Amino acid sequence: MLHKIRLVSLLWIVSIALALPSCQGQVIKDAGPAFYYWKTTLQFDTADAGLADQMRSQHFYLRYFDVDWSAGYASAVPTGVLEIRSTRGWDKKTVTPTVYITNRTFTQIKDKDILVLASKVARKIVQINEELESSIFNYSFYDRFPERLTWEERSDIVDSLKRDWSKKIVEIQIDCDWTLSTRDKYFNFLTALQGKAPDFAITSTLRLHQYRDRKTMGIPPVKKVMLMCYNTGDPKKMGESNAILDANVVKQYLKGKKYPLEMEVALPQFNWGAWYRAGVFQGLLRDLSPSTPGMETYLHNEQDNQYRVAKDTVLRQDYLREGDVIRMDGSTPEQMQETLKLLQVQLRRRISRVAFFDWEYKKIKENQAALSAYFEALKKN
Secondary structure, X not given: OHHHHHHHHHHHHHHHHHOOOOOOOOOOOOOOOEEEEOOOEEEEOHHHHHHHHHOOOOEEEEEEEEEEEEOOOXXXXXXXXXXXXXXXXXXXXXXXXXXXXXXXXXXXXXXXXXXXXXXXXXXXXXXXXXXXXHHHHOOOHHHHOOOOOOHHHHHHHHHHHHHHHHOOOOEEEEEOOOOXXXXXXXXXXXXXXXXXXXXXXXXXXXXXXXXXXXXXXOOOOOOEEEEEOOOOOOOOOOOOOOOOOOHHHHHHHOOOOOOOOEEEEEEEOOEEEEXXXXXXXXXXXXXXXXXXXXXXXXXXXXXXXXXXXXXXXEEOOEEEOOOOEEEEEEOOHHHHHHHHHHHHHHOOOOEEEEEEEOOOHHHHHHOHHHHHHHHHHHHOO
């Protein structure tokens, strides 16, 4: 009897500790910004958990896997499935499983196979949900409850923790840059997935051109979309001013009537160097920015975000030649402020969540104050 009383008391304490406010409606209710976690390995350690707590960040869009078309199998297959290693502090978070599906998947797939794809995606998500729950609660159990418990008490508490935490996974987000030719197949997939995963709300990402061209691109059959306010230009074009975020381009896309669905907004927190030789695009130099240590030894700033290679240099595995041009693309404070103003005017009272792409501890730490300020600015819209 004493064991049962003790177990009931522990379960009651756990249920209180796990209670978190829900985020519904059109007004931002999150205490802090949400983030995308877009890696193939979930490695969230003590430093990550501490920074997330400092920013009052409670929600993550966690990339579970991608779906691409396999010519060999003549079928859609999962790729880059998430490997779960460390989930420090995730028992206090809410999560949206996110799946990226390539547009060519819907180009190749037959209509009759869409329901099968929806079933496979739903099953895979449930499987990873279970793996995530086990990682969060089984491996960190004794950190939270160091006192000695019987196997039965431990098992019951872990099961209760899993059940309570799983209730926080209320949606599945599908990310796809669908086109006019794949629109119907993609929309049919979203409807089919909702039928296969009735306990979740199916949501979709929305590119800026899909927002603007809604008459031809259609409105996805979901209740909520995530407007991705980045990748505003083609990095292959040397004439772009900033291929990641250009407020003038965003302004062109946001003209017109308000979108008829509840909307969340994703803003960029990444950068790259667009690399050209004799005007020909060579590739993207990931995570290169004006603040990169040592770049002043081989790059000379010519104007704005344009740099010229001053001497032959090996950067990671890329060989930069003297005279090459690097354009530094990214979410500069100036571009972000202009974009925030546009969002406040055009999407006023329609934004239900603000998320940043994506979680990288070093970058988030360096820009912590700015990110919090951006979030607060939109929260007050």
